[in-house]
Amino acid sequence: MSYYLQLLLNGVIAGSVYALFAVGLTLVYGVFRFINFAHAELISWGAYLTLMFSSPPVSWPLCLAVIPAVLLTAFIGFSQDWFIYRPLRRGSPITLLIASIGLSYMLRNVLRLIWGSDLMTFSLPLARGFEFSGYYVTGIQLLMLAAALLFLMILYLLLTKSLMGKSLRATADNLELAAIMGVSMPKVSAVVWTLASVFAAAGGILLALDTNLEPMMGVANLIKAFAAVLLGGAGNVWGALLGGLFIGIAENLGVAFFSPGYKDFVSFAVIFLLLLFRPRGIFGLLTGVR
Amino acid sequence: MLLEVNRITAGYGHAPILEEISLGVETGEIVCVIGPNGAGKSTVLRTVAGQLTPCAGWVRYAGEDITRLGIAERGRRGLMFIPQGMNIFPNLTVRENLEIAGLLISGKQARQQAIRETLDHYPIIGRKKDLYARDLSGGERQLLALSRTRILRPRLVVLDEPSLGLAPLLVNLIFDEIVGLTRLGVSILLVEQNARKALSISHRGYVLELGRNRLTGTGSQLLQNDEVQRLYLGGEPADEANAMS
Amino acid sequence: MDYLLHVMILALIYSVFAMSLNLELGYAGLYNFGHVAFFGIGAYVSALLSHAGVPVSAAMICALAAAGITGALLAVPALRVSGDYFGIATLVFAEMFRLVCLNERWLTKGPMGLPGIPRPAWIAPGVEGMPAYLLFAFLAAVGTFVFIRRLTGSPFGRALKVIREDEHMAQAFGKNILLFKVKAIVAGSVLAGWAGTLWAHYISYISPADFTLTETILVLLCVVLGGRGTNWGPVVGAIAVVFFGEAVRFLPIPPALTRYVAPLQGIIYGGILVVIMMKMPNGMIPEHRRKNT
């Protein structure tokens, strides 16, 4: 029995990181009604930039290296919108989608150009495992869980307490009315892209701490994030959070039933089934906040 | 003259919908614009509100030419637009809707004060301040949209068909509230489907037909004038001939 | 010299693949980002059958049938959604296909792939067979072109364009839009399978790594660069992309820098895709001089 609980624990930990990816993706979809493929590169760039700042010649300690990495990723996210998506917004949605696919491929290859294609790690001291009442958790995994919950708590406070958070939700609800009431679109879009990038980068870094870095890490997690977004109902921030947890748990529990090679299959199957039967999402009905 | 619309020609791409439309609103007045469907009533309003830029003619508000001014800018100058239909944020609570409505008020205290006053003034929505706006009834939603006026205290409110989709007794409630707003020194430009109701609360009215000024007069004059009814429902042959010209 | 033959054969095969995607993306307006799966199905089915001793031409025909059937199986469910969601559903389908190839070792030998795929009987293996294969690939490409031109020039093609522009109007004029879209996808899948078999029997070794997101982006680039919704567009696009991709090998690059070649190519491909979408969304051969894209 404890074997399944261990898998469940791993699932919650992985799920909390997927939630970070999904929340960023759904924020952008909520306000701009478009799935940003290049969101994947925000994940991978966040991790690689942290690696850059924490390895020679800069070699800052990890907790310091994270700051410039996240800021730079936020800049990448913001400039994606400013230089490419904003001019394309008037065109047909498909040009926006193909452009984001092209951009994602381009950024992924810039990564491969600088850091090459092979696996890398943060080469941390071997993580001491904690073991309480029979379940095995590494220090990093606890950090992941704590960091993810912290980020999501910040987001909750921002969206429900701050005026900018409310203006953001208002814009997602009714763009024209928000403009009439004086909500400044440039400010909202800057906040949305910064938030999405910071969350993606944070998730990327946490994931890289636990596993390793490779150029394709972004794409692999993008599809998982998309499954979570769909589960939560596109544009629904809390739905995306629950969706992320669900995917994390389903993937890890799934390992008990079929070969690990099919771990990613879970999120694919979730996407396919949801698209066909419930495009509006399941959790979307439970939580109201968009 | 608080608002002056002079010979506006406007439309969406192909044939212009409005041709040389002129109208005016004095401070403290309620002015309504009525006319059969497709007369261009909403287009006039969208031009005054700033959602649509006219191809000819100009709009002056409080002595300033605002023809090309953006919507938010007009809001800051006290010209508030309440659109038709979906004019609230369904996934925000009632209180949050009012906070967004108060965005144009600088200073946190002033904004909170205005919101508290508004919630007290409208007990119907005051009681439901922490509910999501989507759970409100049609009448309550319209009241929430109207309550924005009490928060911002604009000089001119431009209202697009407030009674659309509301049951008759709710329409009376909403119109009472509109009249109530003038006591705040707010002037009102109103487009309304329910012509008689609108005329009964308006000081002056403009009747449009197929994008042109057709009639104008005080509320009571237009109420008696059966030309208005003929416009809506079609009248004697003489009248039909010119409709076809 | 035979390197030039190789590049020309690759260009021809890729033009068939690009034409098949254009039928769906250009004419029917279906954003199928999983097209590489049918390319893969064509390759794997014909490779496995010819390993089992089935004559190559028969294996190819079965591969086409397999691609067409899978196309129909994907189309009916996936068409319940449209636009972005359809794009995501098909992309996920392609990733599912690749994952199955990777994990079903008993069938596909997993990551090691399938070596030694025989050439058709009348083509010699190895280098000597290249000119004959070039002829075979050329005939295949011309055949595909004629088939698609007949399809798109006909009332069927006109109906597809009406559906792409305004589904409600198409329905109001008695067009069963679901049936048209399924036919477009099945035809596209069969032709993608056709390109897949051509490629498998030419290259004689395939593995799941040949059917990744990169191939989806490459074929998308061919169609978009060349010109969606035109007959010559994808062909021109395919030739441009393949020749650009292979020409890099002729550049005098010091061995130390060779590892930078592939990423640089990727950056250029991605970059072109973005620039095309921003500057000339209709590609080199625009469908028609219409104002709005």
Next chain:
Amino acid sequence: MLRIQNVTKAFGALMAVHGVSLEIGDTGVTGLVGPNGSGKSTLFHLITGFYRLDQGDIFFGPHSIGRLPPHEISRLGLIRSFQHTRPLPFMTVIDNLIAAAPGQTGELIWPLFLKPARVRREENNLHEKARGILRLLDLLPLADELAGRLSYGQQKLMELGRILMAGPRMILLDEPTAGINPTLIRRLVEVLHRLCEQGIQIFLIEHNMPLVAKLCQHVFVMDSGELIFSGTPKQAREEPRVIEAYLGRENHAA
């Protein structure tokens, strides 16, 4: 010809159409009028299958079409236009018309290769039919012009041409004269009269009341989702309930 029985359609709490029943025989031109938001367009969408019925049923001639998808209803000869028509700008006018013809064998893939002669013959027949319709609409000189270059009024006439190509027995027009100058309205009315002479029934939503009075033999008036009047346009003008629907009630102290 068209019978609607107790049809109801609600969007969440909003009762868009509530218990509407009406019947249209061979009256020629029938009007459907009423203020904004009275459910006219919703009723049209229900009849032509774009919205699904909550309750009630609809019959077109002997067929029950309440549950049919739009393209099957259209095949029975009940063709509709849309309020915001969009021509296919990159096709010629004549191609726009031919594209609207239903049941073309050239639209099935296999006849293209196995029966090319039949496809070509059918294509020529459709060309002739389209030219005939363009002549009727005085658009013949524009046959090979790109539809994108037509004026708004001409595009509206071409829309009518497309509807005629679909072989209608009844035409549903959603505000055909919206945004058209009066001279073009007169031409449209002439064409509609000629269609009636050919036995095609016309059911139209229209706001231009004087035009409705002149054109329609019979009119239905809807208000807030319910049918409140059925009779001749002249009767409708005097009916207090109709006047009240349009002008509203005044019982409100100034």
